[in-house]
Amino acid sequence: xxxxxxxxxxxxxxxxxxxxxxxxxxxxxxxxxxxxxxxxxxxxxxxxxxxxxxxxxxxxxxxxxxxxxxxxxxxxxxxxxxxxxxxxxxxxxxxxxxxxxxxxxxxxxxxxxxxxxxxxxxxxxxxxxxxxxxxxxxxxxxxxxxxxxxxxxxxxxxxxxxxxxxxxxxxxxxxxxxxxxxxxxx
Numbered sequence: 001x002x003x004x005x006x007x008x009x010x011x012x013x014x015x016x017x018x019x020x021x022x023x024x025x026x027x028x029x030x031x032x033x034x035x036x037x038x039x040x041x042x043x044x045x046x047x048x049x050x051x052x053x054x055x056x057x058x059x060x061x062x063x064x065x066x067x068x069x070x071x072x073x074x075x076x077x078x079x080x081x082x083x084x085x086x087x088x089x090x091x092x093x094x095x096x097x098x099x100x101x102x103x104x105x106x107x108x109x110x111x112x113x114x115x116x117x118x119x120x121x122x123x124x125x126x127x128x129x130x131x132x133x134x135x136x137x138x139x140x141x142x143x144x145x146x147x148x149x150x151x152x153x154x155x156x157x158x159x160x161x162x163x164x165x166x167x168x169x170x171x172x173x174x175x176x177x178x179x180x181x182x183x184x185x186x
Contacts (some may be wrong), residue, residue: 002075002153003056010052013185017178018051025056027095037061045070057138062145070147071172077153079136086135087127090114162186 004045007023014021024031024040031037038061045065046053054059058074077085091114098111105113110130117123144150149171155164162183169182 002077002156004041006075007054007056009186010054013182014052016181016185020051021054022051023054023056024056027056027097028056034059034061034070038146042064057135058142058148059138060145060148062147067145067147070145072144073168074144074148074150075153075173076139076150079132079139081095082135082155083124083132084129086132087120087123090127090131091123 011021012020022030022040022044024037026032026037031040031089037055037059041053041060041062042065044053045067048069050090060072061142062070092111093111099109101107101109107118114123114126117126142148142150149168151168160164165186166179166183169179
């Protein structure tokens with residue numbers, strides 16, 4: 001859904017700007033639970049540390065926090081493309097959750113089930129009924145806390161003049177040389 005692309009853009013941007021990059025996605029080990037993510041956010045927001053905090057599925061519990069200095073972005077993708085991308089990705093990815101036997105799959109793993117399906121259409125249907133269903137529901141239920149800008153992946157993909165990225169960079173608080181670096185990294 002563009003997660004890997006955006007993660008690499010923000011990691012490179014942080015490196016160029018010498019700003020810490022924190023990936024608090026559960027699969028990264030830094031914050032493996034919802035409570036860990038909440039505690040991490042409380043700490044970083046409270047310190048007003050200039051940084052980028054990345055979470056693969058935009059799971060940010062910011063309720064009752066002072067968000068006066070917080071700016072964020074979430075990228076959403078056309079649900080049809082979410083399913084197509086996920087059906088392909090989940091057939092080869094090494095994410096741990098894909099390789100854990102599940103009772104609902106008769107002891108098989110997600111990877112085994114999706115790879116055992118005969119046609120790509122079957123994989124799409126399986127994906128829609130499972131992981132992509134969850135992803136799409138999370139896109140719909142997202143609370144922007146008044147600080148997150150939502151942009152469509154498809155707009156960024158065709159942003160050859162980088163106008164969308166430039167507007168987004170300004171909304172994220174970049175200025176001067178930071179804008180130039182942001183454009184170059186994107």
